[in-house]
Amino acid sequence: MIPAPESTTTDTSDKTPALEVEDLHKYFGDQEVLKGISFTAHQGDVISILGSSGSGKSTLLRCLNLLEKPSRGQLHLAGEKLELKTGRSGDLEAVKRQQLEAFRARMGFVFQNFNLWPHLSLLDNVALAPAQVLGKSKKQAREEAAALLEKVGLGGKKDTYPLQLSGGQQQRVAIARTLAMEPKLLLFDEPTSALDPELVNEVLGVMRGLAKEGRTMLIVTHEMRFARDVSSQVMFLHQGRIEEMASPEEFFTNPRSTRCREFLSSHLAG
Amino acid sequence: MDWIYDLSTWLQGMTAGAEPWNSYARYLPQLLQGVWVTLQLVVLSGVVGILLAVPLALMRVSKNPWIWVLPYCYIFFFRGTPLLVQIFLVYYGLSQFEALREMGWIWDSVLSQAYWCAIITFSLHTAAYIAELFRGAIQSVPKGEIEAAMALGLSRRQQYKKVILPRAFGMILPAYGNEVILMLKGSALASTITLLDLMGATRNVIARTYMNLEFFLLAGVLYLLIAAVFIGFFRLLENWFNAHQHATHLSTRQLDVQVQDEHLKDTAR
DSSP, rough: OOOSSSSOOTOOOOOOEEEEEEEEEETTEEEEEEEEEEEETTOHHHHHEOOTTTTHHHHHHHHHTTSSOOSEEEEEEEEEEEEEEETTSSSSSOHHHHHHHHHHHHHEOOOOOOOOTTTHHHHHHHHHHHHHSOOOOHHHHHHHHHHHHHHOOOOOGTTTTTSSSSSHHHHHHHHHHHHHTTOOOOOESTTTTTTTTHHHHHHHHHHHHHTTTOOOEEEEOOOHHHHHHHEEEEOOOEETEEEEEOOOHHHHHOSHHHHHHHHHHHHHHO | HHHHHHHHHHHHTTTTTTHHHHHHHHHHHHHHHHHHHHHHHHHHHHHHHHHHHHHHHHHTTOOOOHHHHHHHHHHHHHHHSSSHHHIIIOOOOOOOOHHHTTSSIIIIIIIIIIHHHHHHHHHHHHHHHHHHHHHHHHSSSHHHHHHHHHHHTTOHHHIIIIIHHHHHHHHHHHHHHHHHHHHHHHHHGGGTTTTOOOHHHHHHHHHHHHOHHHHHEEEEHHHHHEEEEEHHHHHHHHHHTTTTHHHHHTTTTHHHHHHHHHHHOOOOO
16 A cells, blocks of 8 residues: 555644745736736645636646746745746746756646656556656566556556556556655646546546545646535636635635636536 | 588589579679678668767757757758768778878778778768657657656656657657668668678679679569568567557557658658
């Protein structure tokens, strides 16, 4: 079985927030896509990020591990500040590559399109990063990878290749690949949006399990019911700003802003 | 290799009086010797070529003009000039440089030898083509797969070593096989610098027998057979290396076609 995650909700001694974001801005050319986002994710928080398309949800998530370079702002992961400087493009970049790499290694990212490596078996997909980045022995990395594949329900397929799987299965492998790095924080970028409707639940099921383990998660999603059930907080983005941040009960039953109400009425109707 | 001469003698006995079979039997050892030289030329330049191509392609995809300009010019030169000109430049041209002639063993046993001149030229030549293939393949590795590697904390080096280059190699394999076949045919030019490859040996034999049609025909058949062996070898290599693709018929196949087409545009030489 998988060892319990290092930080759980029962661990109250450590009050350092898992992630602090301060005044994050992002421009694409002249267009300001993120207009000063600040929030804190505490350990064990599950924050769903909602908003209509174009509101900046995915950009925000991608800025957190610098897959997209933010234009301004600060990031702290478990109390450690990511050193940033303004690069030639005008956007921020890491001062030290190694620090960025270490940051990314501790921040799991699950993509909408899974992005598994098709030339590697499932086992190698999962075992690659722990062996390369964490310096684990090949044997240990593979053993742990096998256990993780078991955990996401794909233990029997570890020697097959990604293209032989359904989308839902690929996404579960992608989650296992992310978990293999034992990240402090998990970022999910619309993890079920590329899936056929009947495959969505198998992925959400795995994610529910992770939330129950007390992992810190940021989830960009359109699955309202899931957001309501699983989140400890809901963040609603509108035109690059946090319009509302509230507990799911409050957000779904009694949203304050009209925009949230409009958004909810259009998304919950279906 | 005595058995080849024994075989030759035996075959000559069997075919006494029946031409062209009797001449084929008599000159079998020379021709096989030529086949062996041709194989060496192709295999060695194919291997050295791909080894040179990797750093060239990596430099070529750099965004820094100081880094990509060198491989760019290299590739431009070797793809833009005839192989025959290149081989003459190396074989006849190098000896014009006094400094080279005084380099001791490097001159005596490498640069003044037709065999090594051919290998050097073919390697440099094919490296330019393979580098261009590699560049195309590196640039068509899906962005998401690279982002996945970045998001897991892999360094640039690790991204290239574990994801980008293996993916690119899988993509260029069919086109690389094609390139080796082109090199096999191009290798006949080695005969112009006195080398007794299959072509050179054939011309030698014809000079003695005056049997132009018969021996060029035989040479053609032998080249075909060698090509068939290479094609088979690359098919096996592809089945093994790209095992992941053969399970399905998904989009990675189409990528290969794209890379091949890119190549075919400029393989007319």
